[in-house]
Amino acid sequence: MLTYFIQRLVYVVPVSLGVSVFCFLLVHIAPGDPLTAVMPIDATAEQQAAMRAAYGFDKPLPVQFLVWLGNALTGDLGNSIATGRPVAGEVMRAVGNTLILAFAASLIGFSLGILFGFVAGYFKDTPVDRAVTALSITGVSVPNYWLGIVLVVIFSVTLGWLPSTGAGPGGSSAWKWDVEHLRFIILPAVTLSVVPMGIVARTVRALVGDILSQDFVTALAAKGMGRAGILRHVMRNVAPTTLSVVGLQLGYLLGGSILIETVFNWPGTGFLLSNAIFQRDLPLLQGTILVLALFFVFVNLLVDLVQPLVDPRIKRG
Numbered sequence: 001m002l003t004y005f006i007q008r009l010v011y012v013v014p015v016s017l018g019v020s021v022f023c024f025l026l027v028h029i030a031p032g033d034p035l036t037a038v039m040p041i042d043a044t045a046e047q048q049a050a051m052r053a054a055y056g057f058d059k060p061l062p063v064q065f066l067v068w069l070g071n072a073l074t075g076d077l078g079n080s081i082a083t084g085r086p087v088a089g090e091v092m093r094a095v096g097n098t099l100i101l102a103f104a105a106s107l108i109g110f111s112l113g114i115l116f117g118f119v120a121g122y123f124k125d126t127p128v129d130r131a132v133t134a135l136s137i138t139g140v141s142v143p144n145y146w147l148g149i150v151l152v153v154i155f156s157v158t159l160g161w162l163p164s165t166g167a168g169p170g171g172s173s174a175w176k177w178d179v180e181h182l183r184f185i186i187l188p189a190v191t192l193s194v195v196p197m198g199i200v201a202r203t204v205r206a207l208v209g210d211i212l213s214q215d216f217v218t219a220l221a222a223k224g225m226g227r228a229g230i231l232r233h234v235m236r237n238v239a240p241t242t243l244s245v246v247g248l249q250l251g252y253l254l255g256g257s258i259l260i261e262t263v264f265n266w267p268g269t270g271f272l273l274s275n276a277i278f279q280r281d282l283p284l285l286q287g288t289i290l291v292l293a294l295f296f297v298f299v300n301l302l303v304d305l306v307q308p309l310v311d312p313r314i315k316r317g
Contacts, residue, residue, distance in 0.1 A: 008304045012297060019293040020072070023286055024065050068286070077287035082279045087287035090272065095291060097167055098268035101192065101261070102253040104185050109193030109253075110246055113200030118238075120201065121208025132201060139198030145259040148191040152263070155187060162187055165265035188264040192257055196249035203245045207238045240307055247303030251296035 052058045056067060071078065077087035120132035156164035168181045211217065211234050220230050258270035265271065269288055276285040 005305060008301060012301055015297055016294060019297060020069055020290060021065070023289045023293055024068060026289065072287075072290065077290070078283035080281055080284045082275075082281045082284070087283050090284060091269065091287050091291050094267060094269045094272040094288070095295075097266065098254060098257060098261070098270065101185060101188055101257060101266060101268055102250070104189035105192035105253050105257075106196070106246075106250055108189060109195075109197040109249070110200055112193075113197040114204055114242065116197070117201040117204025118208055118235075120205040121212065124205075124209040124212070129205070132205065136198040136201040136205075139194040140202075142194065144191050144195055145263050147194060148187065148260055148263040151187050151191060167267055188257075188260050188266050191264075192253060192260045196246075196253060199249060200242070200245055204238060204242055207241055208234060211237050243303055243307055247300050251299045254292060254295045254299065 049058065056064055059067070068078070075088055077091065079085065080087055080090060083090075116132045116135065120129040123129050152164045155162045163184050164187065167184055168176065217230060217234070220233060254269075257266075257268060258273050260266070261268045261270035262274045269292055273285065273288045273292075275281075276288060
């Protein structure tokens with residue numbers, strides 16, 4: 001098992017390097033000049049050249065990448081073109097808010113998804129199963145940004161029960177774990193949890209239905225094992241695949257919330273990324289994409305390291 005852990009840790013290095021190359025090149029293939037947003041319209045050629053030199057855009061692309069990667073390894077992601085502030089500070093503040101939203105959404109989505117999937121798989125081909133399947137398909141199919149707008153119309157505009165935008169009273173971005181701030185996270189968390197809930201529910205439903213039809217379950221029942229004991233065996237067999245799916249969906253929650261954060265004006269990485277795209281702020285765009293991509297890589301690494309604890313077959317392998 002030690003070999004398995006070492007292999008997974010070694011794989012992270014080339015994957016992270018590939019992610020950094022992709023993040024760097026992705027923003028450079030977009031049309032337009034990012035400095036036009038901050039340079040005066042009547043800027044002279046000398047002023048334009050000085051601005052390009054200040055941001056390193058006068059160097060060849062491979063040199064720009066090596067300089068950017070070297071600075072990124074030390075925690076320096078450059079300065080924002082739009083604001084002039086360090087990108088690392090901007091991203092870290094936004095990451096904290098995104099983690100809070102992702103935690104709330106995962107708590108809702110994963111718990112309900114596992115519960116609904118287990119119930120549907122246990123009562124396979126019954127009205128309960130069909131109802132859960134319909135709910136799961138709807139959750140995966142409905143655009144979450146549209147669902148967010150609908151929830152705002154219902155619960156904020158019509159009923160006036162919940163706030164529609166921001167992370168705290170008065171548009172504050174400083175999160176606190178109190179009742180007043182929790183009211184602001186309910187709508188975006190519920191909206192963000194719908195897709196992973198549907199995916200996890202369908203996965204667990206298929207796994208439970210398949211495992212219950214296998215011979216070893218029949219043998220356990222024939223030996224006189226009670227329903228609770230059989231369900232424990234089913235859960236142990238369902239856990240490895242479910243953990244993999246949950247890991248992928250957690251990465252989605254961390255990196256795929258750009259539309260939700262924009263709809264609800266939530267001050268996270270998705271909202272920051274949206275602003276960077278519209279402002280053509282290359283350093284901020286690169287830094288945000290890199291942090292989100294590395295989060296996804298390390299979440300999946302964590303899942304790979306935890307899987308042997310729940311799947312004895314990996315230990316034996």
